Amino acid sequence: MHNAIASPPAAVNEPVRSYAPGSPERASLRSTLMTMRGDEVEILPVIDGVRVETGRVESIHPPHERSRSLGTFQKARTEDVEAAIRGALAARHDWARLDWSDRAAVFLKAADLLAGPYRDRMNAATMLGQSKNPYQAEIDAACEMVDFFRFNVQFYREMMAEQPISAPGIWNRTEYRPLEGFVFAVTPFNFTSIAANLPTAPALLGNTVLWKPSPTQTYSAQVIVDLLEEAGIPPGVIQFLPGDGADVGDPVLASEHLAGLHFTGSTATFNHLWREIGNNLDHYRAYPRIVGETGGKDFIVAHESADPDAVATAIVRGSFEYQGQKCSAASRIYVDPSIWPAVQESLAAQMADITVGPVEDFSHFVNAVIDERAYDKITGYIERAKAADDVQVLHGGEHRKDDGFFIDPTVLVADDPAYETMEQELFGPVASVFVSDRSFDDLLDLVDATSPYALTGAVFAQDRAVLAHATDRLADAAGNFYLNDKPTGAVVGQQPFGGARGSGTNDKAGSKLNLLRWASLRSLKETFVPATHFTYPFLDTDASES
Incomplete structure (x- = not known):
């Protein structure tokens, strides 16, 4: 029973650790980094909460030490993507109807897990897999990801509170429904936080998501999968599909249930995906939402x-x-x-x-x-x-x-x-x-x-x-x-991020505007005492006009 109007904890930006010499966070991160550097992992697609072996194996190596193996990941096949689509559609009913506060709690818990016990692991994975120094990993894989989780919940609550006015005898309401179908999230190598935000922002609003990470970010993407599972996300809500572009993208774009594309990557790839969506418009059940952040000069x-x-x-x-x-x-x-x-x-x-x-x-x-x-x-x-x-x-x-x-x-x-x-x-x-x-x-x-x-x-x-x-x-x-500042380093809640022209749709990640793209609004009008006859006062006879 949900009989409260929940107010989530106020979002504040996660403090950035310095990792200065002699600091405890430096020693802790270095210990985790060296341990993970010596281990090898096996990363599999996750469909309906089950890790699936595909036999299509790719090795993982640090960009700064190609002779070292970090493990392998297996690439999704067409049949895996089709199974993930079916699973996402099946999971949509219960996830969409779960009270918003229960969905929000998953991501607030993920934020606290990341700010605490997952912090070193997420940062170390980003350092090893994407060759980021400790500060660049910290501001991205730890702080910005935490900020996305916390601020998105706050923005969602504020968004739902925006309601229409009601005339006497009428109650008008606006529902922020998830899109009808599933969302396709395609994420880049360069920011672990973006890889987390693109699937989770639509999911917070009740959407189910197919997530294709960049092959060169798969190592830290697996830590995101583990984080979300520990935070309590139900199976099927975010389907994890590492793999080649066409093997994952073609069956997704061919599905009549594609409801949205959440993309960060090259302008050429975004243009290709948009063009293919346009070619398939007659096939889709609804017009897919397209949100993209692409190149820059x-x-x-x-x-x-x-x-x-x-x-x-x-x-x-x-x-x-x-x-x-x-x-x-x-x-x-x-x-x-x-x-x-x-x-x-x-x-x-x-x-x-x-x-x-x-x-x-x-x-x-x-x-x-x-x-x-x-x-x-x-x-x-x-x-x-x-x-x-x-x-x-x-x-x-x-x-x-x-x-x-x-x-x-x-x-x-x-x-x-x-x-x-x-x-x-x-x-x-x-x-x-x-x-x-x-x-x-x-x-x-x-x-x-x-x-x-x-x-x-x-x-x-x-x-x-x-x-x-x-x-x-x-x-x-x-x-x-x-x-009078460098043109990098946008902070969630402070500088909503995105550009126009060839740089994307400017839907501003890190703000309420981006979340609105993943909602399909429904206006409800309830009349408490409805009319019982068709006539209006103007139809009555006016004696002065006789």
């Missing part, structure tokens, strides 16, 4: 009044944290020539202190890129830049893949603002700088017109009027816009 603009040290720091952190493998990473930088010498001096001093290496050594700021395909793509850009006449390799440019995919953080200075690294998404530790003596307005026009993306961007200036002007002129250029 994110910028920093430094006005002549900017603080050079702040600009240089934003370049280093914004471009090279997690090897630039963030869709929000700063990759094109526009600097006024009057401050460029000071920016360059600060940049050189900071980059001289950066070391590159495996995550087990906590002193490394930069670790390995995710796989050989990414390594080859990024280093191809670097080698072409070395050979170009109108590009200077200011810092870095070295790379190696003897046992890990290591690329030194690289700064290029391009004479041409249309040079390929100024325009194309690299997704690696490469920042391209254009030092321009153009007018500031011309520079802003260049920034706005250069890229098909509109995800994140930053403007540095001490002059308040300049900040206001740039904010107005670049209104459509970035969904997350930063003033």
Whole structure:
């Protein structure tokens, strides 16, 4: 019996641990990291709560130590996906009708488990499987995931409280129903928290979900599966389907019961999925909801009044944290020539202190890129830049893949603002700088017109009027816009995240807006004393009109 209007604990952002030398959290994480590094796991698809052997085995290796095995995962087959669809549809009835507070309790418990006993394991899995240093793992796999779980519950409660007005004798209500069918969640390698949020946000609202993680994130994805199971999520609510894109995606897109796509990944893949959904529209029971966050070619603009040290720091952190493998990473930088010498001096001093290496050594700021395909793509850009006449390799440019995919953080200075690294998404530790003596307005026009993306961007200036002007002129250029800060590091509940143009549907993960996409609203009108005859007063005879 549910006879209370539940108010969940107020959501607050999970404090970020420092992992400083001598701290207990550092020792605890290192112990877990070294233990997991020495173990091997077997990861299987999970369908209706049962782990299924498929015989299609892939090995798992740290990107920074390819000679080490972390175990294997087995890829889902078409028949597994079809079974998962049937299971999700069967689970939908009971999960959707469970009181919202019971569903919320699963994710609030998951948040507390992650903030406590699961924290080291989730962070260590992200460090090993995705080559993140301890701080990058902490802000992602621990804090942001906890924040998603807690804030989504709070947003859901606030959303349901938004109700229509009622006239006398009438009670109007709005129900926030789950979508009819199942949601398909496709998640990326670069953020463990996104891999958790994309399936769980729709699930919180009563949807059942088929979840396809990135193959290169499967190692930490398994920890998410274990976390949710311990938190009490019923079998069939989130079906875990590691595997190849077509093997999982084709039967999903062919199902008449596809109700939504929750996606983070490349623009090309998102375009393909949207196109296939469009081709199948006549087949679906309802129009699928499509939510996607895709690519970025994110910028920093430094006005002549900017603080050079702040600009240089934003370049280093914004471009090279997690090897630039963030869709929000700063990759094109526009600097006024009057401050460029000071920016360059600060940049050189900071980059001289950066070391590159495996995550087990906590002193490394930069670790390995995710796989050989990414390594080859990024280093191809670097080698072409070395050979170009109108590009200077200011810092870095070295790379190696003897046992890990290591690329030194690289700064290029391009004479041409249309040079390929100024325009194309690299997704690696490469920042391209254009030092321009153009007018500031011309520079802003260049920034706005250069890229098909509109995800994140930053403007540095001490002059308040300049900040206001740039904010107005670049209104459509970035969904997350930063003033005197790097264009990365959005925090749930503080900076709802997402961009437009080629960067996605801008449905703002980490806010109520995203949750609304996973609800199908129903308006209810109840009349307490209904009319008993069709007539209205205007039908009566007026004596003055006789």
